[in-house]
Amino acid sequence: MLALMVSVLFVCQSCELKDLQRAVELAKEGDRIVVKGGTYRGPILINKRVELFGENSPVIDGEGKHQAITVKADGVRIEGFVIRNSGMSYSEDIAGLKVSSSKNCIIRNNEFLNNFFALYLGGASGCLVEGNRIIGSAKSEGSSGNGIHAWNSEKLTIRNNYIRGHRDGIYFEFVKDSTIEGNRSEYNLRYGLHFMFSNDDAYRKNYFYKNGAGVAVMYSKNITMEENTFEKNEGPANYGLLLKDITDSRLYRNRFINNTHGVYLEGCNRTEFKENLFEGNGWAVRIYANSEDNFFAKNIFLNNAFDVSTNTLSYFRNTFEGNYYDKYEGYDLDRDGYGDIPYRPVSFTGVLLEKYPLLSLFYDSLLLRLLDYVERLIPFLNPEALLDKKPLTRKP
Amino acid sequence: MLFKLIKYELYDLLKSRWIVGIFIFYLLVFYILLEFGRELRKSLLSLGNVSLLTIPLFSLLLSALYAYHNRNFIEFVLTQPLKRSHLFVSLFLSLSLSVMLAYFISSFLVFYYFFGVNFSFIKFSILILSLIPLFVSIGMFCAFLVEDRLRGIGLSLLLWFAFCILYDTFLLYMAVAFSDYPIEKPLLLLTLLNPIDLLRLSFLVDAGLYEFIGSIGRPLLVYLKKWWFLPSLCSLFYTLIFYALGFRVFKGKDM
Structure with missing residues (x-):
């Protein structure tokens, strides 16, 4: 019965459906789209509740111009993709994967390579970000974005990710009731983890190593910090942990x-x-x-x-x-x-x-x-x- | 003839109570230090601290005392047909060598027992050993400059005190008194001029500690990591100066 209601669409180079965006358009609410290996061009807009599964690490390429994937619907699930080469802009926050104003998304086991912002959560609620590998190539603070950037969100869970080479590894601004757990954030230009105006959050068992300025938690209330490791943050204005206000x-x-x-x-x-x-x-x-x-x-x-x-x-x-x-x-x-x-x-x-x-x-x-x-x-x-x-x- | 002199003096020194005392002192002190702090980086730092304090003291006192004590021998040798410079060189070399040997063997034995052969230790030894000829030359300079034995030893103790504490006190006072002015560079320069401070800083840099606490002169001090033997060259330079001064005094001396 369920199988009748929810169908599975396949996208691959030799399938009937070759275009991922077209597959999203054809899909009904709640459908599953399985994407086989290969490279797919961005930008892709997801505006309905679908589940995207990548088999053999399909690549979604922003080609240095666009946002590779934009999610504007609740309950979207994205697993097993390689998302790379988002555009860069001084005026816009372009990301490899941007989730805006949506609930309960699941972003799991993806690889983000060479993006401006890798994962951008704006106005998200109840999202799970798990097991992603996020590797940037930030050169200067001005021209680079954050690994996982969350803004005006709540009830996020960010778990077991690996982040390297962005401006801030994980950045929280106006985010509440969220958990950051078991991540490893290293060699980022500025902070491994950066909290601004984010209350009632917890971060546990994370590992912050050799970030440009350590970890900063600022202007926030009621934060729980447990069993994290802060190591080798060296330099005159460099802190294992900076607590400000x-x-x-x-x-x-x-x-x-x-x-x-x-x-x-x-x-x-x-x-x-x-x-x-x-x-x-x-x-x-x-x-x-x-x-x-x-x-x-x-x-x-x-x-x-x-x-x-x-x-x-x-x-x-x-x-x-x-x-x-x-x-x-x-x-x-x-x-x-x-x-x-x-x-x-x-x-x-x-x-x-x-x-x-x-x-x-x-x-x-x-x-x-x-x-x-x-x-x-x-x-x-x-x-x-x-x-x-x-x-x-x-x-x- | 020169070698004969060095041989006799070295032989005389090596069986003296002084050298044996120095040997046992470092053997014990280093053993205790390493026994308690088994970590290489920290141990070297504490060995360095102890050595920076005691090596100048021992070298100064031994050379001054030896020069006073063997006044008769020196005068006797001078009656023989040989150059004054040879006698001076032989005294300088045998004094330096004997202290260096005593220090190096004792520290090497202890270090080898705990850590085996290790490049950081060799680096450390080259840096520390370079202080010995410097302070031997200063001690000899004092001994030949001042006729009276007590005053000579007083002078050498005063010099030790000056190198180890007074100089830093003066700079510290300067740093505090002129803290409103941009004195980073002159202060750094003045600090590096003192061979003991220079060595202390290079040990700190080598142990990676200075990166944590120091904000001033960091780019300059990074050079100390790359050109780690620079302090030794610096000590050598000072040694030459004090050697020349001492020899001038010795040459003009009526004996």
Whole structure:
């Protein structure tokens, strides 16, 4: 019965139907179109609920001029295609695949090559983007687009994709109630992941490696960040994770490894950092004075040049409690697992460098180490409030 | 004749308590450092830190003390028909060689025990060893410049202090006092002029650490990664200067 209502159309070079756009026109709502291997020219417009399946990776080519596929209908499914060579424009957002104002699309196991924007979701809702391989060839920030770009959307799931060589790997603007999970985003020109004005989202188990400026989460509320890895984001204005104007968010069990800045907080309020690992960073945590009521517990600090650094000496309203610092030299006589003397995660050198960045020339010199040592014996400069009263004595 | 002199002096030095002491000191210190930090990159950095502090001190003190201590021997040799320059060269070479040997063998043994043969270690050794002739020449210069033994040793200690801390203190003060002015370049230049600072920075660059924390002089310091032996050449240059100065003093000395 169902087979009678939903028919399957085949498109291939030797079939009756050779043109994909024609197949879409012939199809009824809910039909399935199976596309065999070969190259098909864009632009293709999908304006009804159809399922497109690619067999043997058929290529849809924008020929450097057009948007390869545009979806303007609900419930569209696109699987197994190679989408390449979209046009480039300074005035329009041309994409390899653009989904606009539609619900419940599924975009799975496609390969996006050499597009301006690879996948563009505008006004989408309930879409699933899974297992795609997105590879761009971005040369400069101005002339390149984002890998997965979502704008004004909700309830998206972006899972297990691989993104490389775009401007931002994944970009969210006005997107809510969405999940980003298990993606790998690397070698992008700007940010591996970029959030703007997007509330109530979560990203988990992603891997961000060597992006131009790391990962940025800005002007958003209620974001959950869990078990992500931020690695090797190096450079003076480069951050493992940049948090700007973020409130009521959570960072649990993330790993920050070998970044210039592990986490950089600017105007970040009421956010919890728990069980994160900071290893081998220049500045593990750098907090601007306009960040308040953040809570750090059970984090591990290993081999960082500076564990915590801040530009305020008097007004500091964040709490550090029960973290592990490899630089802690105290003792634990009552054997409760917490050191008996408090730890000051901000070093004197850190304060000096914050004020006079030139002094980075003397990092690790005998002079600065002596000053640090003296400051630890007779504290005179540290922000009084920045104190971990219960530093862990053993690595959790 | 020159080789004969070097041979006797080297023989004398190598069985002295000083050289044995240096050998054992580095053996122990390096063993402890490597035992605790088994990671290559970090271990080299901490070895570098210890060496940058102690190598100049030991070289200076040993050469100054040796020159004072063997005053009789030096005067005796000078009565013989041989050139003053030969005597000076032999003293310089045997002092440098003995410290270099003691340092290199002890550090190599420990390093080999933990990591095996490794190019980073060879690089590291070439950089550090270049400090020894420099400070030996400075020590000899002090010893021949100042007649009084105590004051001579005081002077060499002062120089060590100046190289290791005073110079940086002065620059740090400058950086803070003139922080409103564009002093990046002069400051960087002045820092690189001190061979100890130069070596410290090149270790940091080599360990990849400077990329994280330093924003100033980054393009320049990248050269240190490519031309890693430059600090050695720089030390060699200073060595020549202090050697020439020391020899001038030695030649004009009435003994």
